[in-house]
Amino acid sequence: MSGKPAQRLASGGGAAVDDRSVAARLFAILDAFATPAGATSFTLSLTAIAQRAGLPLSTTHRLVAEWVGWGGLTRQDNGQYSLGMKLWELGVQTPTARNLRTIALPYLEDLYETTREHVHLAILDGRDALYLEKLSGHHAVRLTSRVGARLPLHSTGVGLVLLAHAPTDVVQDYLATSLERFLPGTVTEPDAVRRRLAEIRLTGVARMSEEMTLGSSSIAAPIRDRTGLVVAAVSIVIRTTDTANPEQERAVRVAAQGVSRALGYRRAQQ
Amino acid sequence: MSGKPAQRLASGGGAAVDDRSVAARLFAILDAFATPAGATSFTLSLTAIAQRAGLPLSTTHRLVAEWVGWGGLTRQDNGQYSLGMKLWELGVQTPTARNLRTIALPYLEDLYETTREHVHLAILDGRDALYLEKLSGHHAVRLTSRVGARLPLHSTGVGLVLLAHAPTDVVQDYLATSLERFLPGTVTEPDAVRRRLAEIRLTGVARMSEEMTLGSSSIAAPIRDRTGLVVAAVSIVIRTTDTANPEQERAVRVAAQGVSRALGYRRAQQ
């Protein structure tokens, strides 16, 4: 790093210079709260935030205070910090999530009622399936998914559907990296995945069985907007042992079509 | 559009001083997106953001770029900006919203199924009822409410329930200001409201009729946590013309109790 004659610590360690902008530091603080894995959301102490964000304590202290002042973070009685309501309020206003959810929810409810199984709504975001909504009864199978979670495209029903209808370069790109095998049943071989995608495009539904969670299978179908583009996917997650029920598949299709129609899709082609 | 740009003109047309911190300016930009009234969420041009945030265009340009880089804002094809998915992702992680929602949703679904009416879940936040969840079928009455919306405490079912169980100083404070009369039926007289609150505490339900929206009534009940504290309220919104149905009230109670029990409430007192 000969470029910048920036501040240099006299000590032999030669600590790295932090050239992040104030904004970047503020964001780093929020990112410290990104819930890992499927864990339940949590709280952090000031020091913990400082560590995760890679910031000096005093700086963290000041910036965290700014967040709290605005409502993006909340300080709890025990001194721990957590994400604040303001963030939630703004978050739910996000157009994609809000519009899709509002329109889709009634159909998802119908689907839940007729099948009594977990119902998922997801969109493609980057290289992941992002779960926008999840309905599930009191009982139902334990699952990794939750609203706001990201799950892989190749091992989930909604993921495969989204991938099947994604631009070719996205598919190319996705299959170029090695796909994680979560269970023995997970299909990870690129060509095998490609064959599945083709079949999904043909039949209009994806069926998965024990590729992410033991004991659970899923049936997923695409949601199209007015232009015919696939913008989301619905699925139900069922116990693997249940006998294959054509009614279930039909219900998923009906729901997907209902939402598509509500979005203005008129089955022009197909 | 709230808080006017913090500009203070020195006598004689001197330059304005803006003593906001970088963080405050970043927040002001996000706040520019706070959806007004009940309008559908929207997009803003750079110039519009600058105006609403009270910032010079070049500064706005730079800061908006930071937001976009992080994912808090998204630039659309037409050049307009809107809230970004990252914000949604973090927002749904907010503990209060997430936990309550997760626990309550199954019961809300039950309630929706048995009544087929709008179902609301709200908490008290500041001087407003903040709507955490809303289920509604395809048909159903048109409403002002939506997830993430804030509505007054005195003119909504959930609002009254929350107020009825709020600390006395909150009630005091709330009733000290003049309450807006949305419809002829809105009860705005402090003492009349107080009497209602007492009754709600006694009976355990609130009934409203055409106090916010013409043609719609609501039935609301409190949700308690393990300590017995009222942390939220559920309600259904029904057509006013419908004959009073004791089944509906019972369904609301059942839902509220179900959620309370799931939160660990054991009906110690009462």
Place this chain on the structure above:
DNA sequence: CGACGGGTTCCATTCAGTGGAAGTTCTTGG
């Protein structure tokens, strides 16, 4: 009691952020 780990405050230093202005692109309309 002393030490320790978390949190808070202080303040001299300096460099990141600022914003006016000039440059660029896209529209409008004459």
Place this chain on the structure above:
DNA sequence: CCAAGAACTTCCACTGAATGGAACCCGTCG
């Protein structure tokens, strides 16, 4: 077709806001 204008982007000299090390505070533990 070009001029006028609006919206956006880039530039850069200046400066005061942000920085972070250090000192301080406070509750807890052995």
